[in-house]
Amino acid sequence: MTITHPPSAAAALYPHARPASVRRQVRVAGCAFGGVLACGVGLMPPAALAATQAQAEITTHTVTATGAGSGAGASPAASSAVPPAARLLVPVTPSIGLGTAAQAPGTPPRTTALPVAPLPPIGAPAPSVAAEPPSAQGAGAGPGAGGAPQPAAAPGLSPAASAPAAPSPVASAPTGDTPQTIPDALVGAIGAAHVFPDAKTAVDAIPDAPADEIGREFEEARSRPGFNLHDFVMQHFAIAPTKSLSYRRRPDESVMEYIDGMWDVLTRKADISQAHSSLLPLPHDYVVPGGRFSELYYWDSYFTMIGLFESQRIDLMRDMVRDMASLIDRYGHIPNGARAYYLSRSEPPAFALMVDLLAQHDGQVAYATYLPQLRREYDYWMQGADALQPGQQNAHVVRLPDGALMNRYWDARDTPRDESYPQDVATAALTDRPHNELWRDLRAGSESGWDFSSRWLADGRTLATIHTTELLPVDLNALMAHLEQALAYGYAVQGDATTGQQFSARANARIAAMNQYLWSADRKGYFDYDWKAGKQTDIVSGAMAMPLFLRLASPDQARLVAQTVQDKLLKHGGLTATDRTTGQQWDAPNGWAPLEWIAIKGLLQYHQDKLAADIAYRWMSRVIGTYEKSGVLLEKYDVVATDISPQGGKGGGEYPMQIGFGWTNGTLIGLMNRFPQTTRLVLDHNPLAEQQSTESTSQNGEDLPSFVDYSQVPVHKAAPSSVAPSPRPARPASAGDGRQAATTPAAAEVPAPANDTAPPTVVPNREPGDATQARTPGREPARTAEQR
Secondary structure, X not given: OEEEOOOOHHHHHOOOOOOOOOOOOEEEOOEEEOOOOOOOOOOOOHHHHHHHHOOOOEOEEEEOOOOOEEOOOOOHHHHHOOOHHHHOEEEEOOOOOOOOOOOOXXXXXXXXXXXXXXXXXXXXXXXXXXXXXXXXXXXXXXXXOOOOOOOOOOOOOOOOOOOOOOOOOOOOOOOOOOOOOOOXXXXXXXXXXXXXXXXXXXXXXXXXXXXXXXXXXXXHHHOOOOOOHHHHHHHHEEOOOOOEEEEOOOOOXXXXXXXXXXXXXHEEOOOOOOOOOOEOOOOOOEEOOEOOEOOOEHHHHHHHHXXXXXXXXXXXXXXXXXXXXXXXXXXXXXXXXXEHHHOOOOOOOOHHHHHHHHHHHXXXXXXXXXXXXXXXXXXXXXXXXXXXXXXXXXXXXXXOOOOOEEEOOOOOOOOOOHHHHHHHHHHHOOOOOOHHHHHHHHHHHHHOOOOOOHHHEOOOOOHHHEOHHHEEOHHHHHHHHHHHHHHHHHHHHHOOHXXXXXXXXXXXXXXXXXXXXXXXXXXXXXXXXXXXXXXXXXXXXXXXXXXXXXXXXXXXXXXXXXXXXHHHHEEOOEEOOEOOEOOOOOOEOEEEHHHHHHHHHHHHHOOOHHHHHHHHHHHHHHHHHHHHHHOOOEOEEEOOOOOOOOOOOOOOOOOOOOEOOHHHHHHHHHHHHHOHHHHHHHHHHOHHHXXXXXXXXXXXXXXXXXXXXXXXXXXXXXOOOOOOOOOOOOOOOOOOOOEEEEOOOOOOOOOOXXXXXXXXXXXXXXXXXOOOOEOOOOOOOOOOOOOO
């Protein structure tokens, strides 16, 4: 089988921009590679590898039954011996309701599945305590504008599918009975009395007895005269030390050195289980976001891992993937964060992206190794789907009137969030809505990672009108399509072509449903869909770039999204989260690192280079300019203001501005590596944030790590296997560099000139031929004078 790589195949496979001083070939079992494109771990024969490496330009790659890659001089007989798994994905030109347009130059081919047999049920219906009972009312049928075709039901997804003899694995569903370390009554009392400035402090504290025993003691104690709640808490709880990041920058420290050293500050060692603690212990080291977020968080970690990948901290990145897998193994899903009170919900399903990233270093063995966890996560998000009739919904799944399956955010509990108890009680006091309904929607909004945003508000501005569970979000369904594609590829790697084809069909059915319900050609973008009202919402948000990021859009869709992003979201310091200003933190004027990254990478993949570089310049100017004034990187930034604040802006939302910060650090180093010319301009405006080294950390022709486009990757059968840790390259010592964990912030302020001038036109740096060729495995690209 010959798989022709499109001009942007290198971008699809994201061979990363490693610093020249640490870049190296990775050799495992005789296989040298710079990315998944080259070969699977230990699966490419040396002769085929040599033939591949001999080519300076690779435009096609042939996969044989043994996974051999053949370039020049390949045997015709070998290329004809194609296993069924290798024939899983077939590139096609999509029809997406905008007319059957010719494939634009440089556009990655979409894929379709061959006819397949039905999949077994995705999972048993969720327990009633964990899910809204199936209901036939309210699932509106109104399509989005744009004339997209009705989505065809995928094989194995018919509403009345019968159960097979061998059911598929069923993930354990979260229930309302998630383990508690503090009884609700005590959490409520602590919140109402404001014993701690941050309610999260109470539920992170470690009690000296089980929750039921503490509850009994509390009820007895408060019935006595003179009861003092503060004294009771101090007597029975050990307050977990909060490591606020007080960072004192060295006078000559660059922003890149800051990021490199902060990995040590934000890294936590493998946990030791502690009785009665709400912390879910993890078996390997991990990186926390920073500030009040002192535990592992789900979707944050993917963007942090990008920075670890760029910094060559592969062992730490791999450990974090292992930690995520351990959570799936124990609980059936990855919770919002590694705390017991987060177990009733998850966060945007980014585990497949993490495996993609790991595979760029470890090879295709990563997909075989983590296939069980990928499948179990899928079962969690699709729990109860096979029992649904059109118009019904259960937990995370909604079956629309035409039979299409889509996902929503959901939480198994309908009480105030433990970590935000007083805020949720206060919000409930502002409305006549049933409080349990409101609290579930608040919890579901927290699962989205966008807590909170006008995206989830029925009136677009008031938190008490939140109706997250009635919406089918763009980003969630794009990520689910990618998870389905990852499973299709993973099963093919394992040699199970039939199951792989079935998941490919599911992905295609979901993409068709997204085009039907979430896409609007009239409004030039993707919008969340209100399945009860039967219409799209009016909020323009950065989520509309997710289908571009995951290569689910057509060239025409990408062009229209780019126009909308530029017209509605692009501001002085980057992209706002939405086009609304509500006081919620995931609205204007705030910009967020993950949204900037997703938009920039997504635009680059559809050759919207000028806009991508413009966003990168504005965002890096804002982040680095703030760093020069404050000496720290932050969770989010006001991107509308023309002046740069050392505090990053007003913040908004439920808590103060947080410093650290994992996903900002990770994506900034990725952007600086990808846009060396733009970085040079930004640093010229911010000389105190300048790098001390004269050597650029970018390699021409390499794109931002984002995800794997499975249709462009040769399939090599692989079995699960452990991969030897890679040695960590030498880096500047951080001892005595002024970083420390402290309880009070003490960031130094360094005056700097304003740097928000109008951005120049700078396109991403590419080596000659980068737009039309994939990288040659194991070969260093030529470097420009700037990079030298």
